[in-house]
Amino acid sequence: MKKENKMRKTNKYIVLVLSLVLLGAASCETTELDLTEDPNFLTPTQASPDLFLLSIQEDFVRQLDGDASGDPNDNFTTGGFQFGDGLSPIGMELTRIMQMSSRNYESTYQDSDVDDEWDNAYRGILFDIRLMTPLAEEAGLNRHLGIAQFIEAYVITAMVDFFGDIPYSEAVQGPEIVNPKLDSGESVYEAAFLLLDQAIVNFTNTTSGTPSIDYYYNNDYTKWVKAANTLKMKLYLQTRLVDPSAVEAFNAIVSSGNYIMDTADDFEFKWPATSAAQPDNRHPRYGLNYVSNGAGDYTSNWLVNQMQTNDDPRIRYYFYRQVSVVPGQGGTPPDEQTLRCSLQTPPQHYTNGGFTFCSLPNGYWGRDHGDNQGTPPDGLLRSTWGVYPAGGRFDDDSFSPIGQSNAASLGAGGVGITPILNAFMVDFWRAELALVDGDVASAQVFFEAGMRKQIAKVRASVANDMVSDLSFEPTDAEFEAFINGVVTSFGNATGDDQWDIFAENHFLAHYGNGIEAYNFYRRTGFPSTLQPNREPDPGSFPRSMFYPNQAVTSNANITQKPNVGVQVFWDNNPVGPSFPRSN
Numbered sequence: 001m002k003k004e005n006k007m008r009k010t011n012k013y014i015v016l017v018l019s020l021v022l023l024g025a026a027s028c029e030t031t032e033l034d035l036t037e038d039p040n041f042l043t044p045t046q047a048s049p050d051l052f053l054l055s056i057q058e059d060f061v062r063q064l065d066g067d068a069s070g071d072p073n074d075n076f077t078t079g080g081f082q083f084g085d086g087l088s089p090i091g092m093e094l095t096r097i098m099q100m101s102s103r104n105y106e107s108t109y110q111d112s113d114v115d116d117e118w119d120n121a122y123r124g125i126l127f128d129i130r131l132m133t134p135l136a137e138e139a140g141l142n143r144h145l146g147i148a149q150f151i152e153a154y155v156i157t158a159m160v161d162f163f164g165d166i167p168y169s170e171a172v173q174g175p176e177i178v179n180p181k182l183d184s185g186e187s188v189y190e191a192a193f194l195l196l197d198q199a200i201v202n203f204t205n206t207t208s209g210t211p212s213i214d215y216y217y218n219n220d221y222t223k224w225v226k227a228a229n230t231l232k233m234k235l236y237l238q239t240r241l242v243d244p245s246a247v248e249a250f251n252a253i254v255s256s257g258n259y260i261m262d263t264a265d266d267f268e269f270k271w272p273a274t275s276a277a278q279p280d281n282r283h284p285r286y287g288l289n290y291v292s293n294g295a296g297d298y299t300s301n302w303l304v305n306q307m308q309t310n311d312d313p314r315i316r317y318y319f320y321r322q323v324s325v326v327p328g329q330g331g332t333p334p335d336e337q338t339l340r341c342s343l344q345t346p347p348q349h350y351t352n353g354g355f356t357f358c359s360l361p362n363g364y365w366g367r368d369h370g371d372n373q374g375t376p377p378d379g380l381l382r383s384t385w386g387v388y389p390a391g392g393r394f395d396d397d398s399f400s401p402i403g404q405s406n407a408a409s410l411g412a413g414g415v416g417i418t419p420i421l422n423a424f425m426v427d428f429w430r431a432e433l434a435l436v437d438g439d440v441a442s443a444q445v446f447f448e449a450g451m452r453k454q455i456a457k458v459r460a461s462v463a464n465d466m467v468s469d470l471s472f473e474p475t476d477a478e479f480e481a482f483i484n485g486v487v488t489s490f491g492n493a494t495g496d497d498q499w500d501i502f503a504e505n506h507f508l509a510h511y512g513n514g515i516e517a518y519n520f521y522r523r524t525g526f527p528s529t530l531q532p533n534r535e536p537d538p539g540s541f542p543r544s545m546f547y548p549n550q551a552v553t554s555n556a557n558i559t560q561k562p563n564v565g566v567q568v569f570w571d572n573n574p575v576g577p578s579f580p581r582s583n
Contacts, residue, residue, distance in 0.1 A: 049144045050212045052132035057215045058279075059124040060151045061269040063117060063158070064088045064515065065418045068287025069280035075120035085116045086284070087162055088418075091514025094542060095507055095521050096302040096369050096530050098514070103370040103535035106564055111546040117162075118548040125155050126172045143210045143221065146202030150228055153192035153199070154420075157235055160185040161519055164544045164568045167555070179556045185569035186242075189235060196228045203228070216267060227267040229253050230260040230421045237429050238519060239570045240436075247433060254430070260423050263453055267421040273391060273414035282414025285390040290410050292403045294322070294379025299366035302531035303511070304383070305356045306504060308364070313474035313482055316395040317388040317458045318511055320411070321363040323381050324399045329361045338378045341371065347534060355531045363399065370533035379403075387468075388461040389512035391416030396469040412464035419513045424453035428506055432524070435502060440491065447502060448487045454509040455479060496528060503527035521580050522571050530582035540565030541583050 059075065066086025067076035076085045090109070092098035102108035129148045136144040159166050168188050170180035183191075203221040210219045217223040236243075236250040253259050260266060271283040280287050289295040299319055307315040327335035327342040334342035341358035350357050357368060365382045380401040385392040393411025402410060419425075427450030434443035459479075462470060490501045503526035510517045522543060542564035552560045565575070573579050 047131070047135075049132050049136045049139065049141050052128050052135070053144050053147060053211050054213060056125055056128045056132070056148055056151055057213075059120055059128070060155065061215075061418050061420075062086065062284075063120050063125065063155060064420065064513075065269075066116075066284050067280075068282065068284040069277060074279075075124045076116045087117055087158055088512070088514040090114075090162070090545070091516075091518030092511075093514070095514060095517040096300050097507055097511055097517055099298040099300045099367045099371070100369055100533075101298070101367070102372045103533060103538055105533075105539045105542050106546075109542055109545055109564060111549040111552065111560065114162075114545050115548040115550045118159075118551055121155055121159055122167075122172060125151065130172050140208035142202040142205045142207040143219070146199040146221070146224065146228075147211065147214065147216075149195040149199035149202065150224065150231065153195040154231060156188050157192045157238075158515060160188050160568060161238070161515065162545050163547060164561075164566060167557075181557045189239065189569075192235060193232065196232055200225055200228050215269060223265050223267075226258055226260050226265050227421055229256070229258050230267070230426060233259060233426065233429065234421065237433070238523070240433075241523065241572050242570050250429075250433065260421055260426055263423045263457060266419070266423055266457075269418040269420065271391060271414060271416050271418070273412070273416075276414075283390040283416030283418070285385045286392055286412075286414035286416060289384045289390075290392060290402055290414070294402050295382040295384035296379070297382075297384065298371075299364065299383045301356055301358075301360060301366045301368050303508070304360055304364045304366055305531075306508065308360065308362065310486070311478075311482060312508065313478045314388070314455065314458050314508070316386065316472065316474065317461060318386050319364065319383045320386045320393040320395045321365070321383045321399060322401045323365060324363040324397075326359040326361070326363060326365045328359050338376050338381060339365075340373050340376065341368075347536060349532060349536050353532065368534055369531045370535055370538060372534075387412050387416075387465045388458045389417045389419060390414070391461075391464060394462050394465045394468040394470065394472070396472040398469070409467075411467055412461070415464040416461070417512070419457075419510075422454075422457070424450045424457065424509060425513075425516060426450075427453060428509065431502065432520075435499070440498070443502070444487060444491050447490060447505070448483065451483055451486065451505065451509065455483070496526070499524065499526040500529050504529060522568075522573065525573060525580040528581035532582055538583060539563075541577070541580060543567040543571055 062074060062076065062085075064086055065088055067074055089098060093100040093108075100108060129152055132148060133145065136142075136148075156166070156168055165182040165184050166188060167180035168183040168191060170177045173180065203224045217227070230253075233250050233253050236246040236253075240246045240250075271281060271286075273282040273286070275281050276287070285297065289297055304315070304319065306312070307318070325332045327333065327339045336343050339359060344358065346355075346357035360366065363383070365378070380403050384402070387394040391412035391414040427446045431443045431446035431450060434440075434446060459473075462468075462473065486501065486505055490498060493501055503520070503524065506520055507517050507527070510520075540563050544561070544564060544566050546564060547558055547560055552558050567573075567575070577583055
């Protein structure tokens, strides 16, 4: 696969190096890069490993969270059903953490809608890694190599999780190989484990230098080793259904104690929000929703209803309400122009299942799963992303539409995070394994620990909001009551009810990381309580994505899948509409 616009991308990252201050990740070396050569005419042999690694690191987080700006210098373009792109929003839509806007799964997740993610993985991340590697090896830059190997391991396994078999062993080898073959997902996972072993060696061996900017750990390689081991744990958990030794390998890392146990070691990207244009380094969901014409995303009625029903105090951090009432709620009359469904009756399968329909009380303006009734003039009415994780506004009952003020500086101004491998996630993993093993007592301990760590992270995010009235923050007692209520309900439940409670709270905690939620859903099938699609028969639930249109048309070794029901190698759960347990 031939890299295009490489010189433009190199120029982009030189500008990025000079302009960004990434919350302590930038060092005094930032402005010391050699800029005597015209960056528009740098060749791969002239380019610095630092510049390549900057490109790799940013392309990596955009592979997960996408892009808000349509910056011509990156690998993402606007358009299609996936507003903003990225793997994580796809997973959040499928698990009702975000709203899905089409009633038929295959029309929502078309082959053309994932071109960007494919392009960014191959022509962006992997290509840059292949160019950087010989330069770093020659210079003895083991830390550069280790970070690249870690990122490659994450990216290729995430691609397997979403697409199944992918080109890997022959990929990014043009012009010698123009039609790389598909490698089995299992073999790609095996290659990822080898990359992580190599990364750990490179994190601990001597080196001739460290990256000028390490966005994630600021050159703390003790933490990088923990992250590499934690990624191994994630992959072992992911393959537990098809690999009898996976749980033992997972527990061996737990016994070592050398993994992410504390929030201080979390592996995440901190969006600095120092620039709103080329590059836009605000959290992508902020950039897409805090604009003059209002929010672009719809919130998920299922998720908000869960939080309201259970008095979840995180709701003020997760969502910002632009209005205090929704048509058809609280005595407010229906309004066909802004909320068409407020004059409609629920579908029969919604009525039969007792699912919330169309609207919610208290001003939470969202949409149902699979509601595709066009785009009414409601951008300044919809509830939108709050201070966590997108760096939006904490909800202080101000009910101020985004467009009535400087939308680009509301709340935290886009200073948010992309959670990738976090201590709270590890606790949820351990709780899952304990529950599978029938050890409810241990599962309850890990479940509570994960909730407490994630909630503490949510509460800390409000420090970035210099605008809102923080006297509306929930009290310690309210948080304690919520946590204790969930944990007690979990302990008192049995069977599927227990799994439902765990899974619902798993999704709520993973607001901002749809990759983990989507994988969990296919791995376990829970929760069974998800709001179904508006369409009674929306087609096969996507167990994987179609291959991108560009890959199928340009590579003779890739044949398009018959449907999105094709399962990835680690998903050996039942085929058909009964799994997962909601559609």
